[in-house]
Amino acid sequence: MTEGAGRGAAMAAAAAAAVAVVVLGGCTAGTSGETAVPKPAGKGPTQSARPGGEVPDGDVPPVRLPIDAYALSDEGIALVARAGAKLTQDCMKGFSLRYEPPEVPQDAAATENRRYGISDASLAARYGYHLAPHPDTAPAGRLTAAQSMVLSGEKENGERAHTYNGKKIPEHGCAGQAAYQTRARYRAEDAAAVASDIDTRSFQTSLTDEKVGAAVKDWSACMKEKGLTYGSPLESVADRAFTGAGTASDKERAVAVADVNCKARTGLVARWMSTEAVIQRDLIQKNRAVLGKLEDAQRQELGFARQVLQD
Numbered sequence: 001m002t003e004g005a006g007r008g009a010a011m012a013a014a015a016a017a018a019v020a021v022v023v024l025g026g027c028t029a030g031t032s033g034e035t036a037v038p039k040p041a042g043k044g045p046t047q048s049a050r051p052g053g054e055v056p057d058g059d060v061p062p063v064r065l066p067i068d069a070y071a072l073s074d075e076g077i078a079l080v081a082r083a084g085a086k087l088t089q090d091c092m093k094g095f096s097l098r099y100e101p102p103e104v105p106q107d108a109a110a111t112e113n114r115r116y117g118i119s120d121a122s123l124a125a126r127y128g129y130h131l132a133p134h135p136d137t138a139p140a141g142r143l144t145a146a147q148s149m150v151l152s153g154e155k156e157n158g159e160r161a162h163t164y165n166g167k168k169i170p171e172h173g174c175a176g177q178a179a180y181q182t183r184a185r186y187r188a189e190d191a192a193a194v195a196s197d198i199d200t201r202s203f204q205t206s207l208t209d210e211k212v213g214a215a216v217k218d219w220s221a222c223m224k225e226k227g228l229t230y231g232s233p234l235e236s237v238a239d240r241a242f243t244g245a246g247t248a249s250d251k252e253r254a255v256a257v258a259d260v261n262c263k264a265r266t267g268l269v270a271r272w273m274s275t276e277a278v279i280q281r282d283l284i285q286k287n288r289a290v291l292g293k294l295e296d297a298q299r300q301e302l303g304f305a306r307q308v309l310q311d
Contacts, residue, residue, distance in 0.1 A: 063115050149173075154173070191294040220232065236259050237259075
């Protein structure tokens with residue numbers, strides 16, 4: 001990758017792909033984390049040694065940005081999920097059907113924040129650029145035809161199921177009813193769209209900032225010292241050599257660890273994050289009234305979830 005214009009072009013190209021996967025901070029918070037976009041996990045390097053004999057050059061800070069205040073935390077998402085599981089189970093009991101929902105661990109929503117590329121040395125050493133596997137969310141045990149029908153509200157042929165043993169089945173089944181009660185009715189779609197737009201715009205704007213450009217240049221130089229040529233961490237995380245199916249190779253894991261170590265050495269994440277935070281605060285101030293609606297919706301959503309779990 002050449003300097004100057006070549007570096008700018010590379011960042012722009014990488015950014016186009018990265019916008020599709022960059023964390024939006026869960027800004028559609030009214031949907032209780034239904035977005036597939038990852039949220040900040042707040043994890044840093046924990047292992048003392050890496051492939052190739054490398055040692056961490058320091059911690060990479062967790063990505064925390066002002067807009068995150070308008071999204072449910074990982075704990076909040078897990079709380080709502082547990083409330084939904086309880087409501088689903090109670091609904092199934094109303095049809096005299098046993099249902100064991102999947103266990104929802106406290107950190108079920110947590111995943112690595114790849115806003116600025118990978119940043120967790122432990123995950124890099126283990127999975128390279130591949131995503132860590134998600135916990136199993138399948139119901140415990142195989143469902144009978146009756147359980148499946150009442151749970152989903154659909155017959156085996158895909159038609160709407162209206163009743164079971166003379167009792168009306170909720171539209172979209174017990175699972176759909178629980179999803180509405182715990183999530184859908186608390187959507188503040190207009191406000192969530194504003195938050196998501198702020199999150200996306202701030203990232204795109206940060207790509208043209210001189211401070212971010214300098215941080216990226218330092219990271220790229222660090223990688224070059226290790227014999228790796230990438231114009232930005234958005235390029236490395238999107239490298240087609242590492243995005244295929246299957247498990248990570250030794251080479252991929254070594255490159256990923258070098259990537260994280262260079263972020264730690266150059267302070268790239270902290271530098272990029274501080275620049276983007278300034279951009280976000282300005283956008284948030286201009287939209288504070290509508291964003292307040294998102295905060296209200298989240299308070300109601302969490303309050304209802306706690307009530308369900310207390311009953």
